Amino acid sequence: MIQQVKRYLNTQREAAPLAVFRVSFGLLMLASLIRFWSHGWIEKFYIAPSFHFTFYGFEWVRPFGNYTYLLFAICALSTIMIIIGYKYRLAIIIFFLSFTYIELMDKTMYLNHYYFISMLSFLMIFIPAGSYFSIDALQLSRKRTATPIQFVPRWTIDSIKLLLGIVYVYAGLAKLNSDWLVKAMPLKIWLPSKFDIPFIGDLLGQEWVHYAFSWFGAGYDLLIPFFLLWRKSRPFAFIMVIIFHVLTRVLFPIGMFPYVMIVSALIFFDVGFHKKIIYAFAKAVKYPQQLLETAQHYASRNLNLAKASIVIVAIFFTVQLLLPWRYLAYPGELFWTEEGYRFSWRVMLMEKSGYAQFKIVDGVSGKRFYVDNTDFLTPLQEKQMSFQPDFILEYAHYLRDHFEGQGHQEVEVYVESYVALNGRLSTTYIDPKADLAQIEDSFAHKNWIIPFTDEIKGL
Amino acid sequence: MKKIFGIIAIALFFYACGSDDTTLTTDDSGTVNTGNFDRSAMLTNWADNIIVPGYIDFNAKVNTLESATAAFTADASDLTAVRAAWLDAYTTWQRVSMFEIGPAETVNLRLNVNIYPANVTTIESNIDNGSYDFGLSSNRSAKGFPAIDYLLYGLGADETAILAVYNGTEGAAYKQYLNDVVADMKQLTASVLSEWQGSYRAAFIENDGASATASTDRFVNDYIFYYEKFLRAGKMGIPGGVFSGNVEVGNLEALYAGNLSKELFLVGLDATQDFFNGKAYNTNAQGESLSSYLDELNAIKDGVDLIEIINSQFDVARASVSALGSFESELSQNPPSTFLESYNEVQRLIPLLKVDMVSAMSISIDFADADGD
Numbered sequence: 001m002i003q004q005v006k007r008y009l010n011t012q013r014e015a016a017p018l019a020v021f022r023v024s025f026g027l028l029m030l031a032s033l034i035r036f037w038s039h040g041w042i043e044k045f046y047i048a049p050s051f052h053f054t055f056y057g058f059e060w061v062r063p064f065g066n067y068t069y070l071l072f073a074i075c076a077l078s079t080i081m082i083i084i085g086y087k088y089r090l091a092i093i094i095f096f097l098s099f100t101y102i103e104l105m106d107k108t109m110y111l112n113h114y115y116f117i118s119m120l121s122f123l124m125i126f127i128p129a130g131s132y133f134s135i136d137a138l139q140l141s142r143k144r145t146a147t148p149i150q151f152v153p154r155w156t157i158d159s160i161k162l163l164l165g166i167v168y169v170y171a172g173l174a175k176l177n178s179d180w181l182v183k184a185m186p187l188k189i190w191l192p193s194k195f196d197i198p199f200i201g202d203l204l205g206q207e208w209v210h211y212a213f214s215w216f217g218a219g220y221d222l223l224i225p226f227f228l229l230w231r232k233s234r235p236f237a238f239i240m241v242i243i244f245h246v247l248t249r250v251l252f253p254i255g256m257f258p259y260v261m262i263v264s265a266l267i268f269f270d271v272g273f274h275k276k277i278i279y280a281f282a283k284a285v286k287y288p289q290q291l292l293e294t295a296q297h298y299a300s301r302n303l304n305l306a307k308a309s310i311v312i313v314a315i316f317f318t319v320q321l322l323l324p325w326r327y328l329a330y331p332g333e334l335f336w337t338e339e340g341y342r343f344s345w346r347v348m349l350m351e352k353s354g355y356a357q358f359k360i361v362d363g364v365s366g367k368r369f370y371v372d373n374t375d376f377l378t379p380l381q382e383k384q385m386s387f388q389p390d391f392i393l394e395y396a397h398y399l400r401d402h403f404e405g406q407g408h409q410e411v412e413v414y415v416e417s418y419v420a421l422n423g424r425l426s427t428t429y430i431d432p433k434a435d436l437a438q439i440e441d442s443f444a445h446k447n448w449i450i451p452f453t454d455e456i457k458g459l
Numbered sequence: 460m461k462k463i464f465g466i467i468a469i470a471l472f473f474y475a476c477g478s479d480d481t482t483l484t485t486d487d488s489g490t491v492n493t494g495n496f497d498r499s500a501m502l503t504n505w506a507d508n509i510i511v512p513g514y515i516d517f518n519a520k521v522n523t524l525e526s527a528t529a530a531f532t533a534d535a536s537d538l539t540a541v542r543a544a545w546l547d548a549y550t551t552w553q554r555v556s557m558f559e560i561g562p563a564e565t566v567n568l569r570l571n572v573n574i575y576p577a578n579v580t581t582i583e584s585n586i587d588n589g590s591y592d593f594g595l596s597s598n599r600s601a602k603g604f605p606a607i608d609y610l611l612y613g614l615g616a617d618e619t620a621i622l623a624v625y626n627g628t629e630g631a632a633y634k635q636y637l638n639d640v641v642a643d644m645k646q647l648t649a650s651v652l653s654e655w656q657g658s659y660r661a662a663f664i665e666n667d668g669a670s671a672t673a674s675t676d677r678f679v680n681d682y683i684f685y686y687e688k689f690l691r692a693g694k695m696g697i698p699g700g701v702f703s704g705n706v707e708v709g710n711l712e713a714l715y716a717g718n719l720s721k722e723l724f725l726v727g728l729d730a731t732q733d734f735f736n737g738k739a740y741n742t743n744a745q746g747e748s749l750s751s752y753l754d755e756l757n758a759i760k761d762g763v764d765l766i767e768i769i770n771s772q773f774d775v776a777r778a779s780v781s782a783l784g785s786f787e788s789e790l791s792q793n794p795p796s797t798f799l800e801s802y803n804e805v806q807r808l809i810p811l812l813k814v815d816m817v818s819a820m821s822i823s824i825d826f827a828d829a830d831g832d
Binding site: 041045109111112113189190192193194195196252253254255256257347348351353354355357362367368369370371372379380382383418419420423425426 | 496498667668669670673692696700701702703704705756765768806809810811813814815817818819820821822823824825829830831832
């Protein structure tokens with residue numbers, strides 16, 4: 001067993017897939033950042049709001065006012081370095097840090113695909129994706145003593161496949177619940193509202209279509225990594241990848257994610273495919289072809305570092321495999337309490353919305369009044385806050401501090417909130433008698449959430 | 460094989476790229492959706508049977524107010540007729556106030572005719588100066604119904620005292636101001652009505668898609684915004700001190716005339732419920748509406764009868780507010796418990812509209828232009 005693992009870890013493969021992956025990843029990230037910037041979202045989401053929802057333990061991560069643009073610029077610069085493969089290791093570290101920092105600045109903006117990018121870029125720190133078809137390789141070739149590599153450890157390519165596989169399979173497992181499979185929720189709500197899409201618009205109101213999409217979606221997520229792995233089914237599987245993600249792109253506002261997934265799936269293709277791409281590019285940019293066929297294997301200059309990398313990647317995947325199951329440690333319905341919901345590849349699973357009205361009570365004077373949320377939050381923040389308990393608590397604490405700062409004493413904060421989930425009638429969400437000003441946030445179960453009145457079976 | 464595959468991939472990719480951030484519009488035959496609610500029929504009902512007739516009526520009432528004002532300023536001996544015309548127009552306003560979309564939104568009709576309380580200082584200084592530009596936003600609280608309220612009820616302790624102002628040395632300036640305020644309302648109202656009777660109606664109905672900028676999505680947002688901010692908060696919540704902890708009687712609607720704000724509120728509440736049910740203006744005929752839309756969706760999703768819940772909450776809120784004395788007398792209680800209880804019934808509709816209704820329709824509230832996943 002150990003022998004097999006060792007042999008596996010020492011196996012090397014051609015580096016072309018990593019190079020293609022690196023370049024396309026960099027290009028997509030650059031496009032993504034430019035898109036974000038050009039929509040005015042940096043200003044709108046990170047600079048304009050006076051208040052930001054933070055992640056537990058990362059309260060110190062804040063936007064830098066107008067210098068936030070600089071942060072985005074640094075991140076964009078690192079993507080260019082990644083594309084051309086210039087000082088790759090440094091570039092990917094900068095990208096990982098800056099991108100993750102951006103995502104930590106405001107929880108309102110949390111998206112699974114941003115989390116995916118963060119995790120992928122972390123993994124890529126340990127992968128020699130910049131050593132082939134890159135400026136780094138070109139510069140190395142100018143030194144007499146060293147030759148750029150043509151082969152990399154096989155596990156570095158496989159680890160990207162594994163991460164993609166985890167994303168898909170966990171997204172599929174999350175769909176194995178009664179709302180998704182038996183009630184075709186939330187697609188039954190979402191699809192009919194897309195009646196104005198050309199060609200298929202009329203179909204989207206049909207109930208059988210809702211079920212077909214639900215079941216197909218779950219099956220797709222669960223099986224697609226395996227179809228991509230198997231050489232014979234690969235072309236078919238890749239067509240499915242394109243159809244699936246393009247469809248989601250047409251139906252839902254999910255930004256760059258479909259393109260990221262489509263391009264990422266190319267990693268499953270054979271070396272021959274990637275080499276064709278590389279050779280075409282190399283010709284276009286006049287990259288010396290002999291550097292693509294050096295027959296040089298990858299050898300780490302520092303053996304301890306190489307070993308540490310493998311250990312870190314192993315730990316990384318262990319965490320990835322376990323983290324989505326943490327919800328089992330909490331009582332109550334996951335979709336309702338959202339305790340353990342994030343960072344688990346639960347993608348487009350629920351139609352959930354809420355309404356939260358906060359009551360402030362001056363504990364000394366007894367004076368009470370309600371808060372107009374628009375005084376403090378952006379529409380997007382208010383929307384996200386209204387159905388997620390950790391947002392509600394953080395906002396309640398902000399209100400407490402705000403009104404105590406205004407001279408009110410021993411401020412108590414109560415919330416009257418209603419949440420509707422997957423077509424059910426809205427019900428009271430947070431205990432209206434709980435003084436949120438007194439409750440501290442933690443990873444412990446939030447017993448001030450009123451339990452879900454229905455039952456959703458499954459994972 | 461490979462070539463075809465590549466072509467398909469590229470074509471799909473560009474199709475998806477092409478749809479980026481653009482509004483997809485329905486093709487002309489899109490109104491015959493099978494298994495889908497016909498939004499265009501609903502928009503037509505809104506425009507032809509509710510909104511336009513409402514504006515026609517309101518415009519007529521404003522015209523009547525104008526002639527009554529002209530008669531009063533010609534012979535300032537009796538306030539009865541002009542006051543009645545003002546109240547009639549003000550009451551009708553409550554039925555059209557929520558239609559702040561398109562032409563009304565362009566001219567900011569609501570902000571121009573019903574910002575209250577009126578700013579008496581600005582009104583008096585305008586009258587003193589004899590020159591004012593009603594196009595300035597700083598003058599919004601010095602015109603419209605609240606300003607007329609002040610001019611017809613607030614200039615003196617009683618009718619005799621008020622008439623004395625109009626017949627006094629400054630009388631001409633006050634008369635002029637009153638006429639100008641009414642003329643401003645008339646001009647705004649006429650422009651909104653003529654837009655609706657002109658090209659806007661067709662534009663409104665044609666925009667029958669499902670994007671955030673489609674008529675249905677935008678109007679549902681406007682409708683809920685009206686209910687929450689202007690009906691609930693403006694007419695009850697703010698005067699009742701819900702947001703400040705202190706009763707603010709000075710923020711009641713029709714402050715100087717007094718004892719009217721409850722009636723004006725109830726007309727507004729009726730208007731929002733009638734709109735929900737698609738009831739044609741001033742009749743009992745019903746057409747496609749939010750309620751029939753929910754009905755259609757419920758038929759598909761076999762959900763709870765949300766329509767009944769919403770309508771009965773409207774009824775509960777109406778009964779509760781109707782049972783109150785005038786808002787002035789209720790707010791003189793300390794604390795105004797019965798008033799606040801009624802407010803709570805009015806408040807209870809908000810989660811039903813803002814969470815349950817829109818989530819069933821998959822309409823986003825305060826649409827934020829951002830990605831989801």
